[in-house]
Amino acid sequence: MPLPDTMFCAQQIHIPPELPDILKRFTKAAIRTQPADVLQWSAGYFSALSRGDPLPVKDRIEMPMATQKTDTGLTQGLLKVLHKQSLNTAMKHLCEILTSDPEGGPARIPFEIFSYVYCYLSGLDKEIPASDTESYLSSLKDRVLFQYLRAFPVSAPFPWGWLSLRSEDSTCQGN
Numbered sequence: 001m002p003l004p005d006t007m008f009c010a011q012q013i014h015i016p017p018e019l020p021d022i023l024k025r026f027t028k029a030a031i032r033t034q035p036a037d038v039l040q041w042s043a044g045y046f047s048a049l050s051r052g053d054p055l056p057v058k059d060r061i062e063m064p065m066a067t068q069k070t071d072t073g074l075t076q077g078l079l080k081v082l083h084k085q086s087l088n089t090a091m092k093h094l095c096e097i098l099t100s101d102p103e104g105g106p107a108r109i110p111f112e113i114f115s116y117v118y119c120y121l122s123g124l125d126k127e128i129p130a131s132d133t134e135s136y137l138s139s140l141k142d143r144v145l146f147q148y149l150r151a152f153p154v155s156a157p158f159p160w161g162w163l164s165l166r167s168e169d170s171t172c173q174g175n
Contacts, residue, residue, distance in 0.1 A: 022049075029057040054085045087121055087128075111141060 026045060033056070035041030041056065048055050094117055095107040115137050122133040 029055065032060055033058045053088055056085065090121055091118060111144065
């Protein structure tokens, strides 16, 4: 059965108010980044946007300067994008590698280990202030404790190895 000829006007179509801004930022990011595979890059862009992760976006457009016979595509802007995403990715991989939880589960590791490695990696990045690292780890510790207390009765023993409440454990030595 053919579709009826329906006329639409602006009053009939609802456009979410945030959509134009999202599309404008996406378009600018695509122009600056110049991805080789636009569809794959777009999927990564919107996936990162929905998770709140750093976006795979170059700070500015780069003109190709390939001097080799085969262009690797590795540019300063691409390296900066990878660097922005690397701390989050590294910590996810760390948890997946060190967890004793079954595969497909939550990938939990002791907070002391997570905190130690996070401090070390964030200390390598001169653009991450030590105060930001401390604030992040403190809020993470509070969230872990809150989730545990919501999930288990007060009388249940707390797995202290998973979360240390001593303030000196959360400080990043050397930062």
